[in-house]
Amino acid sequence: MKELTLNLQSPKSTVIPNYFLDTYMPKANGEFVKVYLYLLRFASEPAAGISISMLADKLDNTEKDVMRALKYWEKEQLISLTYNSDNTLIGINMSASAPVDTALKSSDNALFPVGTNTAASFSIAAATTAVPTAIPASASASAVHTAAIPATASAASLLTGTQPQVKIPDKVTYSADEINTLNESEDFKTLLFIAQSYIGKTLSASDTDTLIYIFHTLKFPMDLAEYLIEYCVCLGHKSLHYIEKVALSWAEQGIRTVDEAKAISSFYKKECFQVLKAFGISKRNPVDSEIAMISKWSKEYSFSIDIILEACNRTMQAIHQPSFEYADSILTKWFNSGVKHLNDITILDAQYSNTRKRAAETNKAVQQPTVKPVVNKFNNMPSRSYIYEDLERQLLSQ
Numbered sequence: 001m002k003e004l005t006l007n008l009q010s011p012k013s014t015v016i017p018n019y020f021l022d023t024y025m026p027k028a029n030g031e032f033v034k035v036y037l038y039l040l041r042f043a044s045e046p047a048a049g050i051s052i053s054m055l056a057d058k059l060d061n062t063e064k065d066v067m068r069a070l071k072y073w074e075k076e077q078l079i080s081l082t083y084n085s086d087n088t089l090i091g092i093n094m095s096a097s098a099p100v101d102t103a104l105k106s107s108d109n110a111l112f113p114v115g116t117n118t119a120a121s122f123s124i125a126a127a128t129t130a131v132p133t134a135i136p137a138s139a140s141a142s143a144v145h146t147a148a149i150p151a152t153a154s155a156a157s158l159l160t161g162t163q164p165q166v167k168i169p170d171k172v173t174y175s176a177d178e179i180n181t182l183n184e185s186e187d188f189k190t191l192l193f194i195a196q197s198y199i200g201k202t203l204s205a206s207d208t209d210t211l212i213y214i215f216h217t218l219k220f221p222m223d224l225a226e227y228l229i230e231y232c233v234c235l236g237h238k239s240l241h242y243i244e245k246v247a248l249s250w251a252e253q254g255i256r257t258v259d260e261a262k263a264i265s266s267f268y269k270k271e272c273f274q275v276l277k278a279f280g281i282s283k284r285n286p287v288d289s290e291i292a293m294i295s296k297w298s299k300e301y302s303f304s305i306d307i308i309l310e311a312c313n314r315t316m317q318a319i320h321q322p323s324f325e326y327a328d329s330i331l332t333k334w335f336n337s338g339v340k341h342l343n344d345i346t347i348l349d350a351q352y353s354n355t356r357k358r359a360a361e362t363n364k365a366v367q368q369p370t371v372k373p374v375v376n377k378f379n380n381m382p383s384r385s386y387i388y389e390d391l392e393r394q395l396l397s398q
Contacts, residue, residue, distance in 0.1 A: 014041045024076060029171070030241075034059050035069035036078065043094060052089070053287070062285050064252065065245065072170070168251055171213045171244075182212055187222045191215055194226050198233045199240075210240040214247045224250075227258045231265055271298055271305055278312035279322030293324050301335045306342055 016037065025033055035055060042050050056063045070092065073079045082091035174182075182188050188211075195211060196203055203211070214220050220228065228250070232243045255261050271294050272286045286294070297303050297311075311330040315323055339345055 014043075016040060020078070024078065027173075028072070028076075029069075031059070031061060031065060032069040032072050034061075035066055036073055039079070039092065039094060057284060060284070062245075062249070063287055064249070068168075068248070075170075168248060169217050171209075171217070174209060174212055179208065179212070182216060188212075188215055191222065191225055195229055195240075198229050199238045203240075207240045210244045214244065218247060218251045220247065220251075221256070223258050224256070224261060227261055231261070267295070267298070271308065274305060274309060275312055278309050279316065281322055290324055293328055297328070297331050301331060303331060303335070303339075304341075307331070307334070307339065307345070310342065310345060 014037070020036070028036075038055060038059065039050075052063045052066050055061075055066045059066070067089075070079065070081060070089075074081050078094070080093045081089055082093060084090050183192075191211060192203065192208070195207070211225075214228070215222075215225055228247055229243060232238070232246055237243070250261060250264070253264065255264060268286075272291060275290075275294055276282070276284075276286060294308070297308050298305075308327075308331065311327045311334070312322075314330060315327045319326060334345065334348070337344075337348055339348065
């Protein structure tokens, strides 16, 4: 076949190092590659300023996914991350050349300011977790189990956002011998069958690796792994990549049972995503601060979703943009006023309207000016009091 000629015509372009394309891109997760390429895109414009939330929105990802990608590239020594004393990410240092065996030195890199403006500054201390050293490719099946995630969270803590963050092992490529060993497990055979039945296609080698990662490395119990697949497929997502992202989210929150998964899934579906929809926010998951606030409205204030959505609608009507803080002020006032149902809000509105009306009437009466007659040349003469009948008789008598 004749060779093709590729022409690039672009006034602005991003230079991608060959060592990245040759060595690092083929073995990396596709979402991780997207993050690194987007960092390269801003390398020529460091003054523009970037943030984790901006990267998440641009790449249709979660902030945790972005942080996971950054930690992966740091492990690969393509970048290094800079933190302040509060463990808040403040800079991303990118290598100007192919990495060496030793760690990158910040003096050799071009600094990316992360918090250069108000919109870009944020804390990731509560939203990210440290990524431990990857499991070697030569690890045995038993060794994989030792890297599993401990059961640490309760269903109550999952909904309040107070559960401890869990360290997540890296995903590795398993050898053929390791896969054969894992395939001898009846539970794993069952999981493969269930996955193929739900997804409706024969699983690829990459799909199988993902299930191994979920079942053995993350050590999801069989019933939890089955519910995970069922849950994602019911939402219309049959991609193993999507299923893996949900599994990582559950693992980071310490979910270890189906009941815990159902509790957090119900909370997301019934409240979190309905709130985002009411605010006109789409194509992203709620961040930790938003989840904590929604949890407060639902659990601490015991408000139904109808009351919460009413506050969201009033927020949009008042300031024409989504604001969890503004909605929180509305719901806090309703909570302090003893609101339990939507009818209570109607009563409060009527009371507020009557109070304003009475106040306006009182203010009008107090400020009503005294009307004085206008004096001008037409009414500055003394009035006369004639009786026309008397005048007529006088004239006739003459």
